[in-house]
Amino acid sequence: MRIGITDSGVGGLSVCAEVEARLRRNPVREDIEILYLNAALEDDYSFNSMASRQEKLQTFDRFLHSVADNYQPDYLFIACNTLSVLFEDSYFAEHRQIPIKGIVEIGTREIIKAYQQDPEIAIIVFATPTTIEEKVYSRNLGKSGIPAHQIAEQACPGLADAISNDATGMLAATLLDGYISEALEQFENTPKKVLVFLGCTHYGYQAGLFEKGLQAHVAEVQVLNPNPVAASFILSSFNFQPGHGTLNIKFITRYAIPEKPIRSLPGYIGDKAPATISALRNFIHLPKFF
Numbered sequence: 001m002r003i004g005i006t007d008s009g010v011g012g013l014s015v016c017a018e019v020e021a022r023l024r025r026n027p028v029r030e031d032i033e034i035l036y037l038n039a040a041l042e043d044d045y046s047f048n049s050m051a052s053r054q055e056k057l058q059t060f061d062r063f064l065h066s067v068a069d070n071y072q073p074d075y076l077f078i079a080c081n082t083l084s085v086l087f088e089d090s091y092f093a094e095h096r097q098i099p100i101k102g103i104v105e106i107g108t109r110e111i112i113k114a115y116q117q118d119p120e121i122a123i124i125v126f127a128t129p130t131t132i133e134e135k136v137y138s139r140n141l142g143k144s145g146i147p148a149h150q151i152a153e154q155a156c157p158g159l160a161d162a163i164s165n166d167a168t169g170m171l172a173a174t175l176l177d178g179y180i181s182e183a184l185e186q187f188e189n190t191p192k193k194v195l196v197f198l199g200c201t202h203y204g205y206q207a208g209l210f211e212k213g214l215q216a217h218v219a220e221v222q223v224l225n226p227n228p229v230a231a232s233f234i235l236s237s238f239n240f241q242p243g244h245g246t247l248n249i250k251f252i253t254r255y256a257i258p259e260k261p262i263r264s265l266p267g268y269i270g271d272k273a274p275a276t277i278s279a280l281r282n283f284i285h286l287p288k289f290f
Helices: 013-025 053-071 081-087 090-095 103-117 129-134 136-143 159-165 170-184 201-215 227-236 259-269 274-281
Strands: 002-007 032-038 075-078 100-102 122-127 151-155 193-199 220-224 247-253
Touching: 002 013, 002 053, 013 032, 013 201, 013 227, 013 247, 013 259, 013 274, 032 053, 053 081, 053 090, 075 081, 075 227, 081 100, 081 103, 081 129, 100 103, 103 122, 103 136, 103 193, 103 220, 103 227, 122 129, 122 136, 122 170, 122 201, 129 136, 129 151, 136 151, 151 170, 159 170, 159 201, 159 259, 170 201, 193 201, 201 220, 247 274, 259 274
Parallel strands: 002 032, 002 075, 032 247, 075 100, 122 151, 122 193, 193 220
Antiparallel strands: none
16 A cells, blocks of 8 residues: 655655554554655745746646656645645646545634634634635635634745744744734734634644744634644545554655754654654655656
């Protein structure tokens, strides 16, 4: 069984690590290979840096063709809100021969569940510029009956890189202070209760910063990190049987991963996913990947 997990950068490694940790706690009979497939063109040129939506579509399309031609995954999970949003476009119709799921679907479902438990709660979606520009969360939540005045969507340019490059959180905290203020200004009055949705897989590494930052302004704060739920979703997509199959993880990337995230990410992930950390440190560098 070959499972692909992709993101534009290293944020999705948190999902990969959680999948590994759960498979270690509950081994299965099947032999599983997990491919972490980095869809970013360069370290300093992600999808959010691209000048047009068409360039984003064409680049992700090229990536998906390369993945299908060279690795033939049985299942592909898009652990990236930006790419999940783009994949909803009909442009990618030809890629739907294998199961491909995205984290936006999971995130939307989890937000709706939280709202149903407390309909008075205000919702802030923190995400990358592309995710916010597409308005996918506000659109999906609106269709579910959540009033627009209870939803704020806040773009956080540069925050993902700040998190992956600095495990101390100091750089991310500085940026986040400004983004929190901008998000709260979108409400007519400062809400008493806020659901903070982490709409970028990188943000889960520093979930505590979001909680602490909002607590300075709001009485009740609930942080929703969809990454662990995504891991559950991936594993529930298969009818795995208990046993002692093998588990192999590889990290494939178009550019060489810099030293900063290689040093920082093991601190975030901890010792629960040694194969994921090993795959990061021994990444497979393919300059002509896509």
